[in-house]
Amino acid sequence: MKTTPLTDTHIALGAKMVDFAGFYMPVRYSSDLDEHHCVRKAAGMFDVSHMGEFLVKGENALAFLQKIVSNDISKLEKGQAMYGYLPNESGGVVDDLLVYHIEENHYLCVVNAGNIDKDWAWFNMHNSEGAALTNLSEDTALLAIQGPNALAILQTLTSVDLTSIPYYRFTIGTFAGVDNVIISNTGYTGAGGFEVYFNKENAVTVWNKILEAGKPFGLQPIGLGARDTLRLEKGFCLYGNDIDDTTSPLEAGLGWVTKFNKDFIAKDILQQQKTAGLKNKLVGFSMIDRGIPRGHYLIKDVAGNEIGHVTSGTQSPTLGYGIGLGYVATAFAAIDTEIYIDIRGKLLKAKVVKLPFL
DSSP, rough: OOOOHHHHHHHTOOOOOEEEETTTEEEEEEEEEHHHHHHSSEEEEEEOOOOOEEESSSSSSSHHHHOOOSGGGOOOOOBBBEEEEEETSSSSSEEEEEEEHHHHHHHHEEEOGGGGHHHHHHHHHHTOOEEEEEEOOOGGEEEEEETTTTTHHHHTTTTOOOGGGGBBEEEEEEEEEEEEEEESOOOOOSSOOEEEEEEEHHHHHHHHHHHHHHHHTEEEEOOOHHHHHHHHHOOOOOOHHHHTSSOOTTTTTGGGGGGTTTTOOOOHHHHHHHHHSSEEEEEEEESSSSOOOOOTTTEOTTSSSSSEEEEEEEEOOTTSSSSEEEEEGGGGSSSOOOOEEEEETTEEEEEEEEEEEO
């Protein structure tokens, strides 16, 4: 398994370590429930250095990104980040990603850990524009500090005014004594906070400084278990669960980052889907009967007919009942529609709800 610059640090802190996307990662330090509540109520720090980072530079950088990314990168201002996905030639999803506009003709793409090699090959295979591509994944550390106290904690470690960085904006400055750190108002928890990107050589130092600064604010290190329940409460897709190479991004609710005012890979296929009407839709649902939905459970109607399947599910630590995401036939996708989750042969009632769950 691959490691991050902080693997030994996690082990020393007593974390339970698991294989995640080929990386040896902490799934929890104490309990998933405690760590989840810590992020929602105070602050938590995640090692997400397993994520991939690709630099895209040169006079054709924009043209290249416009072709391979679904969103309209031409609208991306300097100092701004944008969410989108990489459509494949059949209209599925190679990966979802963030694109950061660093300077003119200079972008940073952040991709999922399990897709680094696949995405890097995809970038190079489609680079007929001759953009300058650099894979920084093995040299980059990435920490996410999330929760209502995140800003106060991080502000003690930088002279950059963090209140001046709006959501999905970033700046580059000195942080925790390290120069050229990307400080980004982004995250995967919906609890607010920042992500910081820097050279992996400084990972242990920066991690320890943040932990120390966060002690008065209740900061704790957080594992992958809580990361999953936090993102699910906000209805955020997880690649490999809710979207993949075979799923339609339009059915997955990613039409808002699919811009048909430009040419991109599989545009015609997705345009045809949109025109013809979608057959299925990714919806959020909450359990009415007691039960915890899990990925791959079947979704049925009241008569027991199969109408879809669960892609992500859990017992919501904040809400106290089962929630999930799943694809259903569009006839069952309206808010408040009653559906049934097949849990070990029992049909348990649920209803379609508006996202996010909280």
